[in-house]
Amino acid sequence: MPLIDETARGVYIIAATPFTDAGALDLASADRLIESYLAAGVDGVTILGVFGEAPKLSNEESLTFAKRVLARIDGRVPVVVGVSAPGMDVMRDFTKTVMDLGAAGAMVAPLTGLKTDDQIYGYYAQVTAALGSTPIVLQDYPQTTQVTMAPSLINRLFHDFPSLKILKHEETPGLKKITLVRADEAAGNRRRVSILVGNGAMHLPLELHRGVDGANTGFAFAEMLVDVVRLFHAGEKERAEDLYDIYLPLVRYENQPGLGLAIRKEVLRRRGLIGSAKVRSPGPSLDKHDHAELDHLLARLDRAKRERGF
Amino acid sequence: MPLIDETARGVYIIAATPFTDAGALDLASADRLIESYLAAGVDGVTILGVFGEAPKLSNEESLTFAKRVLARIDGRVPVVVGVSAPGMDVMRDFTKTVMDLGAAGAMVAPLTGLKTDDQIYGYYAQVTAALGSTPIVLQDYPQTTQVTMAPSLINRLFHDFPSLKILKHEETPGLKKITLVRADEAAGNRRRVSILVGNGAMHLPLELHRGVDGANTGFAFAEMLVDVVRLFHAGEKERAEDLYDIYLPLVRYENQPGLGLAIRKEVLRRRGLIGSAKVRSPGPSLDKHDHAELDHLLARLDRAKRERGF
Amino acid sequence: MPLIDETARGVYIIAATPFTDAGALDLASADRLIESYLAAGVDGVTILGVFGEAPKLSNEESLTFAKRVLARIDGRVPVVVGVSAPGMDVMRDFTKTVMDLGAAGAMVAPLTGLKTDDQIYGYYAQVTAALGSTPIVLQDYPQTTQVTMAPSLINRLFHDFPSLKILKHEETPGLKKITLVRADEAAGNRRRVSILVGNGAMHLPLELHRGVDGANTGFAFAEMLVDVVRLFHAGEKERAEDLYDIYLPLVRYENQPGLGLAIRKEVLRRRGLIGSAKVRSPGPSLDKHDHAELDHLLARLDRAKRERGF
């Protein structure tokens, strides 16, 4: 199985982890969901991220889920596995296990509580040493980790640690950060790396204009992400943004911190891609008002697609 | 001058504070901006909020600005003045001064650092005692204050403190909070209060569906906020949302924390409503990439308005 | 094995988790350390807390460690197991396992990210439902969890959830909180619960005066904690505080956030109670300046004990 590298491009979907209504891993739904992602044309799949509820799984469940997804995908696209953990030993062992099973790389967010550039740098020095040759997605996600990585620090990390291959960019606001990371490359200071954006795709077209290579997020209509990125890369930039704007009301709705995962899973359930919208406890669930709102937004989405010729 | 009360409805625009390029108060621009708000049909004006850069003004400048705006508006619509301050004595004295000058009410956010329901409750007990009969807008703004007010606490505050009249709702996600505040009223537990929403209007149509009375935010096209709320209140709900969705790409762009104020001021400047987009130091400014992005989004806005018949 | 209940009293030592220099669990050291705690006269032992580096252990290692300690203690004193986890399913399963192995109770801290009284209350409603009849130590530790629990909320939790038995009090400042929790009991609002204090014992004598039942912390000289609490309970309050004050310079030194665990483990190593001062990565370690400082403070401790007749 080829590993991820700096040329990663397109949409690496952040996969949800399906549960039954009772909260058990639902591996049949996982198969169905993964097939839908592949059918939508994603270029890669990332599992066990924050939106994959990784921290709520036992080590054993994480492994079970990773095995199933890796077997299902069977090399059709690269699979990145979120391996963030409070302890380096656990992270290292889990990474080795999933890489041996055929994962294409590991995603690592900075540990909550890191405060200064030096602390963050020191952390990734430890991580890259511990994970050896495993290619790594550097996850920049201050909303959850409360760790903000300056563009200059990101440039330094990519300069010094060759196993860092992809920036999963999730700071908000973060458009300037993209420009500064690309500028460092244009100045010849280091190799060009892949930048894929998260944040529920809230600024995707603008981010593509700023020079990112694609998206690494989990909107419930993976095909929209795929089509927007492809149209953009094919030079049809306005049409890409026209398509995106049709979905923006829902993108914005799904992007609500805390609640968003429940919304996303419910949309996936309504589309028949998973069996239950269950988010593991403690976690959000939708009430009748949320359901009515979602009905409303999905109906408007359908109408807008029709009216605007998509 | 009539005071604000629980019947407040429509759009209370959050006014920017214009500066010259050198950073001095630009009172001529303030006049022009205020007139544009009134021409757009706003129902009220809020000055010296966070987006009015109040913390960066000296006490004397705040007073000068408040005087000028109050004189300019001269009773045409109510003016709410942000009076939040780290010390109660300063808050009380400033409130008395602006109320004597004709303000219609004061807006007070919880002090950064308050942690529990009891601490927040105790703070508003002090505030309402200190401000006496002044009607108050309760500003719920966790993104900036880092203080989250539970719906049950908000209900308790409105129950116990009659001088609290309006909830400026700014939590995100916060749709359920609206429902819970309205439910407390429907259950007959306390009087109905006004809810006006902030957050740069990121969820305005949904919030109107949830039962809010209008908006208390500062998007650079005040007329959009006014039209959306009026259409909605007139029963043309889908048309209101169609109009809103045209602006959503810009709403989302302007809603970037930290950078948003500079974007808003630049749009106001381009529209000829203020003389300079200057944000006081320390504060953001736009670079050439931001300007190009804004060109792009404003051009798309114009096209979408034409294409969709607005 | 008897379970913990509201009568818990004395010193429940927070046990370190010993590792080899290479970072592996050191179960032989665990045995030695546990025996030293028992020899010091502790009334209970708490394992797998924050200072036990629980988040850095795999689920399997946690279980291995818990089994070993439970077997070693073999009912001589009650063993409380820290079971805090981001997911309720993992917490419930692990709790069941250790209770079946003979644990006397479970300790649960509020999840990082909980914000309002209602959210915290809701969390413990879920926890107590999930853990069923297991007696629980409510861990109040805002320094790490960033969740502050108001005294009124703590009173409400103990009122409503009978399986909460002990408050591990760790807010700072927190002396008034003790008084308010005891006042609620004196007013007859609910049963009296046990309060044991943490915070590295930084205020232990004052907390005993305020009405706590003992300590639930992990200072490197467990015998000091035991003697202070016993002297105090025996009515020799000034002598208890005289003894405590001799250790206060070291208590304060060990109480440094982040670094404290490395200091504590090094003192335990110097005393021959564990084989290595290793803190799992990412974690602090002592440099030559820290070692010299510790030499200095331990020498001063010895001198003070001699000079003041202890």
Next chain:
Amino acid sequence: MPLIDETARGVYIIAATPFTDAGALDLASADRLIESYLAAGVDGVTILGVFGEAPKLSNEESLTFAKRVLARIDGRVPVVVGVSAPGMDVMRDFTKTVMDLGAAGAMVAPLTGLKTDDQIYGYYAQVTAALGSTPIVLQDYPQTTQVTMAPSLINRLFHDFPSLKILKHEETPGLKKITLVRADEAAGNRRRVSILVGNGAMHLPLELHRGVDGANTGFAFAEMLVDVVRLFHAGEKERAEDLYDIYLPLVRYENQPGLGLAIRKEVLRRRGLIGSAKVRSPGPSLDKHDHAELDHLLARLDRAKRERGF
């Protein structure tokens, strides 16, 4: 009046701002308090810091207070004025005013909300540009500002900005930071600067061993700080620490975040140095339990001084 520079040494006391019971500035008490500080032998006085309740004063009150203190001291020791403000314009104007009145320097903390090394660096670039030739105390106070400055950043700031003269060190734990700042000087990378420590003197003797020049904090017995630093600098290091340890139980008690200022003011009031222990609203006050605790600790302090020959 001579200005502060890199040779600052000894105790720069953080002065309380006395109020009447009604909350008005109490300038007569300010005179008395200042004289007591001078009588205790302080080497400098810092006014309008966080513990001086500066944020709760109006701009006018701050100026009134600064004028009074500057007039009272009249050049006998240097006076540093806290000028931190959310806006650069207000900071610059106030600094100019107090420097013209005879202040010896300005103290500036990083703005709450700064996140990365670059952001903090950029902030001090703006501050030093705005304040021109005014010598500056760099206040490192993460507990309040939530901004952590890495040792390497501090070294860079002192290297690049010659108007930064003194580090008011307040991180905790922070002993290693002192060593790293001194090491940068020993390596010849930049001039030696003054380091004065805050944190209520919780680690003063250890910090002196690490190479600091004195204290810049506000313990209620200024003479203890003065004597400890003088004894230490005179080579009587063990005796300095013996003296310090007598006060440590009170130091620790006064060092409670939030409550500490009320305790300090009450001790100052009991000693006859200020007329009222009033802390401006919103702020803490002591209840009967706190008063009893203080009685107890002060009685023990007296006894310990007698018994240990101080």
